[in-house]
Amino acid sequence: MVFNTRFALAEDYDLCQSQIDEYQNNGHILLRNVIPESEIAELRTAVLRTHEALKDEEEDFQKAFRITQNLWEINDTVRAHVLSKRYAGIAAKLLGCRDVRIYHDLTFFKEGLGKGKPTPWHQDGHYWPLDTEGCITLWVPLIDCPVDMGPMSFVSGSHLNKNAEHLPISDESDEYIRNLVEKENLSVAPAQHMKAGDATFHSCWTYHAAASNTTDRTRIAFAIAYYDADAKVVPRSRTRWSCGHGEESCGSLSS
16 A cells, blocks of 8 residues: 555656746745545545554644644655655755755644634744755645635745744734734735645745634644755754754655
8 A cells, every 4th residue: 555655656746837936936835636636535544543643742732733743753654645756846846956855744733613723923934943945844634624624824925034033933923923914014825725635835934824723623734844955954942843854855856
C-alpha cells in the first residue's frame, strides 16, 4: 500500500507560471486537488491514528486548534506524503528555489459547534529560526472544509514585511495585525470552501487567521512546512512549534 502511495505522489502537480506569480505577489495561494483523490482516505486514517498515538504530546492552543507534530517519524503512510516529490515540487516552484527541506509536519484539529475558537492573526516566521525568506507551509483539509468550518484567511502582500515578527500567536498579535490591516488598508483574502485534498500554500511571513468552526464536525487538517534547502538555522530563543529537523531534502526542481 505504501509503495502505491509513493508512486502516486511522485507524479508532478501541473503548476503554471501564473500561479507561481500569484503566490510570489500575494504570499499565498489555494490549489485544487493537491492530494490525489485516491490517497485522501488512507492519509486521513493514518493522520487520525498517529495523532491519537501522540495524544500525550498534543498541544491545545486556547481552544482554537489542537496540534501534534512530526507524525512522519512514526507512520509510513504519513511519511510517504511528507516526503513526496509532488508536494515538495510545488513548494520549491512557488518559492523559486532549487530544492526544499522539511521543517516539520503538524495536525490542526479545530472542534465543531463553536468549540473551536477563532485562530488569531499571526506570522509563523516568529517561530522559524532560519536565515531565509524562503519558507512555506502546505495546509490541507482531509475532509471537505466549508467556510464555516474555519479554513484560513490571508492578508495579501503581507509576506513582504516582518511587522508582526516580534509577536507570538496571541490575542495581542491578532489586535496588532487587525490594526495594521485597517490603518494601511491592506487586502484580506477571505477563506474559501476547500474540498478534501485541496491545499493552501502560504509564506511563513504572510498574516493569516481562521474563524471559529461552527459546523457539527471537527475540522481535520494537516500541514507540511518547507524551507529553501540552502538556508541555514540561526539561534533563536522562541521554541514553541520550532522543532523541525531539516535533515530531509526533497522536491528538487531538476527531479
